[in-house]
Amino acid sequence: MTKTDQAPLSPGSIIGILGGGQLGRMLSLAAARLGFECHIFDPVWGGPASHVSRFETNASYDNVDAVLSFAKSCDVVTYEFENVPALTAKTAASANPLFPNAQALNVAQDRFTEKSFIRDTAKVPVALFEPVNSVHELKRAVKKLGLPAVLKTRRFGYDGKGQVIIKSEGDIAEAWKAMKDTPAILEQFVTFKREVSVIAARSSTGETAAYPLIENVHKNHILHTSVAPAAEDTGRAQGLAVQIMSALDYVGVMACEFFELHDGALLVNEIAPRVHNSGHWTQDAGCIDQFELHIRAITGWPLGDTTPAHKMEMTNLIGQDVENWSELASEPKTFIHLYGKREVKPARKMGHVNRIID
Amino acid sequence: MTKTDQAPLSPGSIIGILGGGQLGRMLSLAAARLGFECHIFDPVWGGPASHVSRFETNASYDNVDAVLSFAKSCDVVTYEFENVPALTAKTAASANPLFPNAQALNVAQDRFTEKSFIRDTAKVPVALFEPVNSVHELKRAVKKLGLPAVLKTRRFGYDGKGQVIIKSEGDIAEAWKAMKDTPAILEQFVTFKREVSVIAARSSTGETAAYPLIENVHKNHILHTSVAPAAEDTGRAQGLAVQIMSALDYVGVMACEFFELHDGALLVNEIAPRVHNSGHWTQDAGCIDQFELHIRAITGWPLGDTTPAHKMEMTNLIGQDVENWSELASEPKTFIHLYGKREVKPARKMGHVNRIID
Numbered sequence: 001m002t003k004t005d006q007a008p009l010s011p012g013s014i015i016g017i018l019g020g021g022q023l024g025r026m027l028s029l030a031a032a033r034l035g036f037e038c039h040i041f042d043p044v045w046g047g048p049a050s051h052v053s054r055f056e057t058n059a060s061y062d063n064v065d066a067v068l069s070f071a072k073s074c075d076v077v078t079y080e081f082e083n084v085p086a087l088t089a090k091t092a093a094s095a096n097p098l099f100p101n102a103q104a105l106n107v108a109q110d111r112f113t114e115k116s117f118i119r120d121t122a123k124v125p126v127a128l129f130e131p132v133n134s135v136h137e138l139k140r141a142v143k144k145l146g147l148p149a150v151l152k153t154r155r156f157g158y159d160g161k162g163q164v165i166i167k168s169e170g171d172i173a174e175a176w177k178a179m180k181d182t183p184a185i186l187e188q189f190v191t192f193k194r195e196v197s198v199i200a201a202r203s204s205t206g207e208t209a210a211y212p213l214i215e216n217v218h219k220n221h222i223l224h225t226s227v228a229p230a231a232e233d234t235g236r237a238q239g240l241a242v243q244i245m246s247a248l249d250y251v252g253v254m255a256c257e258f259f260e261l262h263d264g265a266l267l268v269n270e271i272a273p274r275v276h277n278s279g280h281w282t283q284d285a286g287c288i289d290q291f292e293l294h295i296r297a298i299t300g301w302p303l304g305d306t307t308p309a310h311k312m313e314m315t316n317l318i319g320q321d322v323e324n325w326s327e328l329a330s331e332p333k334t335f336i337h338l339y340g341k342r343e344v345k346p347a348r349k350m351g352h353v354n355r356i357i358d
Numbered sequence: 359m360t361k362t363d364q365a366p367l368s369p370g371s372i373i374g375i376l377g378g379g380q381l382g383r384m385l386s387l388a389a390a391r392l393g394f395e396c397h398i399f400d401p402v403w404g405g406p407a408s409h410v411s412r413f414e415t416n417a418s419y420d421n422v423d424a425v426l427s428f429a430k431s432c433d434v435v436t437y438e439f440e441n442v443p444a445l446t447a448k449t450a451a452s453a454n455p456l457f458p459n460a461q462a463l464n465v466a467q468d469r470f471t472e473k474s475f476i477r478d479t480a481k482v483p484v485a486l487f488e489p490v491n492s493v494h495e496l497k498r499a500v501k502k503l504g505l506p507a508v509l510k511t512r513r514f515g516y517d518g519k520g521q522v523i524i525k526s527e528g529d530i531a532e533a534w535k536a537m538k539d540t541p542a543i544l545e546q547f548v549t550f551k552r553e554v555s556v557i558a559a560r561s562s563t564g565e566t567a568a569y570p571l572i573e574n575v576h577k578n579h580i581l582h583t584s585v586a587p588a589a590e591d592t593g594r595a596q597g598l599a600v601q602i603m604s605a606l607d608y609v610g611v612m613a614c615e616f617f618e619l620h621d622g623a624l625l626v627n628e629i630a631p632r633v634h635n636s637g638h639w640t641q642d643a644g645c646i647d648q649f650e651l652h653i654r655a656i657t658g659w660p661l662g663d664t665t666p667a668h669k670m671e672m673t674n675l676i677g678q679d680v681e682n683w684s685e686l687a688s689e690p691k692t693f694i695h696l697y698g699k700r701e702v703k704p705a706r707k708m709g710h711v712n713r714i715i716d
Contacts, residue, residue: 011683011696029387032410035683035696035709051412052390286644286668286714288693302688309691309714310644310667325369325393330660333667335646338369338393351393356644356667 006204008300009075011035015295016074016096017049018042018088020056022339022349023080023275024049026283030291036299041070048340049080061088071095078252078298082108082273083156099204099251099298104273107248110154111185111270118268122247124240126268127259128188135176141186142172148189151175153182163221165189190267192259196230199279199290200241201253201297201306208245209293209303210238214278216257222347226278226314227357228285237266244271253294255279277349281312284335284354311358322350331355364562366658367433369393373653374432374454375407376400376446378414380697380707381438381633382407384641388649394657399428406698407438419446429453436610436656440466440631441514457562457609457656462631465606468512469543469628476626480605482598484626485617486546493534499544500530506547509533511540521579523547548625550617554588557637557648558599559611559655559664566603567651567661568596572636574615580705584636584672585715586643595624602629611652613637635707639670642693642712669716680708689713 015031017024020042028038028049039055040047050056055073059066062085071077071092078099079089089102107117115126130141132151142149147169153162164175166186176184195218200210212229241256255276257269279290286309288296296303317324322344328336338351373389375382378400386396386407397413398405408414413431417424420443429435429450436457437447447460465475473484488499490509500507505527511520522533524544534542553576558568570587599614613634615627637648644667646654654661675682680702686694696709 008684011680012698012700025390029390029410032383032387032698033693033695035698037409037698051395052387052410054409284644286642286691296687302684304687305690305692307690322369326366326660329654329662332663332665333644334663335391337391340370340390340393340395342370 006300009036012037013075013299014039014055014073015299016041016070016077016092017053018061018077018079018084018092019081020044020047020049020053021080022048022341025052025339026280026291026337027078027080027275027294028053030289031295033292034295034299034301036295039070039074041067051340061085064091067091068095071098076298078294079105080274097204097298100254100273101249101251104248104250104252104254108271108273111152111157112154112183114270115185115187115268117247118244118271122244124243124268125266127190130186132176132179132184132186135173138172138176138184138186142166142169145186145188150187150189151179152185152187153179154185155182161221190259190261193262194260195257195269196237196260196266197226197255197257197276197278198237198241199253199255199276199282199293200238200245201290201293201303202242202245202250203297203303204251204300207303208242209306210241211279211282211287211290211306212308213237214281216278220347222318222349223277223316224318225316226281228281228312229308234264240266240268244268252297253279253290277316277352278314280337280352281314281354282306282308283337284356285310285312310356313355313357315353315355316349317351317353319344319346319348319350325351328353333357364658367394370395371433371657372397372413372431373657374399374428374435374450375411376419376435376437376442376450377439378402378405378407378411379438380406380699383410383697384638384649384695385436385438385633385652386411388647389653391650392653392657392659394653397428397432399425409698419443422449425449426453429456434656436652437463438632455562455656458612458631459607459609462606462608462610462612466629466631469510469515470512470541472628473543473545473626475605476602476629480602482601482626483624485548488544490537490542490544493531496530496534496542496544500524500527503544503546508545508547509537510543510545511537512543513540519579548617548619551620552588552618553615553627554595554618554624555584555613555615555634555636556595556599557611557613557634557640557651558596558603559648559651559661560600560603560608561655561661562609562658565661566600567664568599569637569640569645569648569664570666571595572639574636578705580676580707581635581674582676583674584639586639586670587666592622598624598626602626610655611637611648635674635710636672638695638710639672639712640664640666641695642714643668643670668714671713671715673711673713674707675709675711677702677704677706677708683709686711691715
């Protein structure tokens with residue numbers, strides 16, 4: 001249900017956000033700049049987003065009554081994570097517009113659905129893949145795609161969780177065991193030149209916008225640094241992201257991660273139907289940031305200026321990295337963003353630092 | 359009570375803010391970026407700052423128990439307006455550090471105390487002035503300073519309220535009547551080349567920082583636009599602001615408004631012991647903004663980089679100006695900041711727009 005024929009939401013309107021982590025927090029901070037009020041829905045009380053939001057509902061995502069009453073109290077509902085249950089999304093959407101729509105969630109929640117949609121409907125290239133539901137099917141898929149290949153659970157994988165690399169046929173049995181009998185997908189192992197991503201947006205009016213190409217470096221499967229604008233930005237990646245958004249009748253910010261091959265070809269690795277860690281640099285780049293861009297998109301505002309004034313480097317503060325806040329705060333052209341999480345845990349995203357590097 | 363010998367406050371600490379208007383709101387948004395939580399104290403429920411703050415206390419400023427319990431719940435207390443009653447300040451400071459200190463409040467609340475302190479203690483030039491407590495004293499002051507001159511209430515004047523220009527001796531009686539028998543101050547009427555201001559900060563560690571000179575244009579006694587960095591910035595104004603902060607053993611951001619005369623001389627018009635409307639452009643200038651600078655100063659953090667990457671123009675959205683939000687949102691290099699005020703009133707500050715103009 002796109003609101004293309006409706007007026008943009010006025011300042012003072014209430015934006016509902018499913019999920020109260022750091023992405024919800026930064027969405028809420030951006031919404032406040034435009035005069036909107038936010039209502040956070042999260043099973044746990046007092047998370048990062050709730051500290052900076054006017055309203056908070058704490059209930060389970062499968063509590064239909066709570067979700068309905070939450071959605072009714074808002075003018076538009078969005079989310080900060082792609083694993084919003086389908087019933088939650090359907091319930092929210094029955095009361096008020098849900099952006100991005102339920103189809104975007106459906107596609108992003110299942111790697112097989114996602115890759116099939118991107119390849120077959122959006123006509124955007126992805127690495128070769130096969131669905132795998134048994135060790136027998138896995139053997140057949142390995143024969144088809146060759147080795148090495150990557151076996152991944154279809155659902156709930158993130159930051160490298162639920163992934164196994166199969167290097168030789170001897171790895172097959174153990175790799176399947178690691179899937180714990182859940183539906184999986186085998187993907188061709190891609191040798192890439194670099195990992196890049198695009199943050200793009202499509203408004204409820206149909207307007208689209210995108211930032212320059214972002215080059216990402218992961219450590220231990222977690223995003224470590226993003227640099228933007230990346231070198232050799234042909235604009236093709238942004239075009240492919242817009243192609244996917246159009247196919248989904250998408251409203252909001254979408255992140256699209258690509259493998260760039262040595263011959264320059266771009267294969268979509270995955271999409272995220274939300275603001276994304278690799279877009280955090282936009283907060284201090286002298287343009288509308290990805291959080292405000294998302295809020296503008298879902299409220300029908302003009303998307304605004306996404307041309308950065310600077311070259312930026314974003315570095316995640318993972319676990320104990322955050323304890324360097326005092327040194328980081330002394331650096332010139334450096335901006336600290338902390339998420340208000342009380343407990344430092346290894347591999348936990350505690351904050352990030354944006355540096356102007358041009 | 360400066361905490362020069364103490365460690366900086368860690369992320370997760372609670373910052374108390376007396377006053378819940380737009381300045382408190384933007385302080386709270388900046389504090390959130392650094393992982394702090396905010397507690398707003400305001401007599402009225404649900405004001406602009408409370409929408410984005412974790413905690414809120416609603417009580418009268420003269421409710422000593424409420425102020426004490428509020429201050430005890432925080433790690434440091436600050437304020438967003440200079441008319442915090444002395445007893446409120448004293449009560450808060452008895453529980454936790456109050457920055458800027460009570461002396462800064464005392465000086466800023468009374469135009470005669472302020473000008474005397476700036477001239478006699480800080481040794482910084484101001485226009486000639488005389489205290490006036492009766493029509494008889496007013497006549498004597500007019501004789502001493504000459505005409506035209508400006509008669510102002512000593513306390514609670516802002517945006518031109520409580521001010522009368524005396525052009526001829528025939529105006530004296532009516533001007534005094536307008537003061538309603540409250541203590542006043544007569545100031546020499548200054549013919550200036552331009553109005554400029556400085557936003558500077560002094561940390562609890564003694565570190566100081568300042569932004570480039572700002573050129574301001576007022577309309578109907580309300581700030582209309584600020585442009586920074588202003589032309590012909592000799593750095594003298596920043597030096598004078600630091601001189602005043604040192605004399606006050608000041609901690610936090612201070613604004614200092616000057617008249618720049620045709621011969622280049624600078625006379626202090628007034629100081630504000632807080633973040634200031636003429637510093638709002640810093641939010642989108644590619645440096646640490648005045649709100650974060652204040653939070654850093656009062657928590658003992660390094661002050662960070664105050665060198666703007668751009669030339670900026672800030673325009674206030676007064677009253678119905680805010681209804682242009684949709685057009686403003688379409689402009690390139692333009693950043694909108696709205697305050698979450700429900701009711702549009704003439705002369706009410708509803709938001710502002712920052713534009714990159716270089």
